[in-house]
Amino acid sequence: MKKQSKWMVGLVCLFAGFMVAVQFQTTAGEPEIRDTRDEWEVREALVKQQDVQQELLQKISEADQTIENYEEKSSAEQVAALKKSIEKLEKKVGLTEVEGEGVSIEISAIFIENIEGVQAYPAVTPQLLSRLLNELNTFGADEIAIGNERITSLSPVRDVNGSTYVNNRPFPPLPVQIKVLTDQPEKLRDYIHASQSKEIFNIENLDLQAEVKEELTLPKYDDPLHLKIFKEIGE
Template identity: 50%
Template sequence: MQLRNKIIISLVCAFTGLMIAIQFQSTQEPTERDTRDLWEIRSQLQVEQKKQQQLYQQIAEMESIKDQYEAMSEQEQIDTLVDSIEELEQKAGLTDISGKGILIHINPIYVEMDTEQEYPEISPELLNRLINELNNYGATEIAIENERVINITPIRYVNGKTYVNNRALPSLPLQIKVLAANPERLLDHIEVSQSRDYFAIENLDLTAEVSDELLLPKYEGNINLDNLEVNESQETGEE
């Protein structure tokens, strides 16, 4: 194989490795006792199993692409490399994306009472619970207000504010955009979701509607790959 072809294939493999590593990264949270209930643990397990299946599928796809490279001309390899990088960037949430899905509205609920009421706020726990349910029910892409949610998105409570991607969410009402292959089915799940009950307990009203065209922004945060190491011998084909 020509040296140029080896270099092109190595670049594809290296970039693919970076994208796969992004999916393995977990949110860096302070060390604390796990207080999740059984429902939350099961939901998180289902999400992680889904990620694992997607990872295996991506590895198989990359193996197929690698085989195709070896049978291509030099210009075809370059064109395919560009297409592969664009596709990987889209899967990693690094590009704007649009499509059909559901639009979720979160509004405060006011109850008639004599005492003064605090203005409702959405907590990281509620958001994480909702995101887990959306993923389980077929969501492909999610954005909370102007923040794209990807596999390494941190959702935290800092100084009295809920932060997504290290940016504070604005006060209620909020919008959550969700792309899905079958928005109608996803909407049906949300209508009977346990999350609606949990939101209501916190004086939050959760409603949703199908939308034919939603635009989700790209992930704007920094992806930390400092802990990645490249195996030089495998990448260049040396023993």
Template identity: 40%
Template sequence: MIFGLMLGIQYQTIKNPIERDTRDMWQLREDLKKEQQLQLELLSEIRKYNEVIESHENKDSADPENALKETLAVLKEDAGLTEVTGSGITITIDKLFSEKLLGIEIQDISPDLLKRLINELNSYGAKEISIQGRRLINSTVIRDINGQTKIDNFSLHSYPIEIKVISEDVDKLYNRMNASTTDEDFAIDNLSLTISDPIDELTVPAYEDSIRVRNMKPKEIIEGGD
């Protein structure tokens, strides 16, 4: 019985080996730095919304209508429903070599490549992003539909593609993007990545489509209640 038990444990160990963390010290430090940055951003968001709540409570008794309007304006800005102007950069995606030179048709930019670029921009401090004049928000979907890359329902089928990025620390964003190797990933798909110098005033348009709210409904008002 003991031999059979030991044999069973050994079999399970071989079948499901313990996964070891193979990251080196620098990778661990980089991951820790990203998590700390995420924590700071979350704390900043919590602080901002606490200030909104406190302001709303203070003004509610004196001027409830104005307090609601101010809260609504803040929520619209956070949701991407308002035009935003700030310092930032523009990124231009274009064909690296012409179709005549290569003798083949250049395909649309792949959704995975575009999402990888957006994730990198966000990790470097991007606050607002638009692609071809289309504002990106939390619910934006980038996917392939029938061979065409689409942002929600907008097709990216022509070059060049212009991306506008606003950041609170535009110099940091600019330096990080210039030091990045993302342009090599684009070159594999015969695409070039051009980054502009920092721009003092860059305007990102508001989100144009309607936002569908799911799993939410108006609260029923109970007569005689608060």
């Protein structure tokens, strides 16, 4: 194999490794905390981790096939194919704005308390939000955005000093709009209205209303990913 071809295959291997790392990143590097989940939540987490493992195995298989395909191409073809793979990855991890049909969900307070003349809104905790996001993914969501924050496999939902943070930024004040792209918007809307999340949100003085939209625009994921090395290959 020519030296240039070996160099290209090396870059492909690096790119393939990055694809797997993107999928794995959400399961690594989190601080260890005491597990206070109930049996249902543990089972839900186990199913989710099994899905993640299956997806990782699929990504590894796809990466192996990608490397094999690159080895069979000329240098010019390798560059073109690599750029195409980068564009596909950017879209998959949310680095591009997307449009399509879907469902608009509004989270609002059922009633607002007035404490000493100050309006007190109910809180959307990380647990509530994570449960809702998990159910949306289970019900067929393709892409999700909360306010101006695109939700991807890299998006953390955390408690920071008693406040909910998404993508390391504060959860916006109520009412909050969640945009969901899906190829079955009516079905997803009906699922939401009959979901456990809606019941639990109601208990916490929060309302979920879902409405089908023919056209929704979701922002790109703002936090940078280090793909510059790949973009410079063909320049």
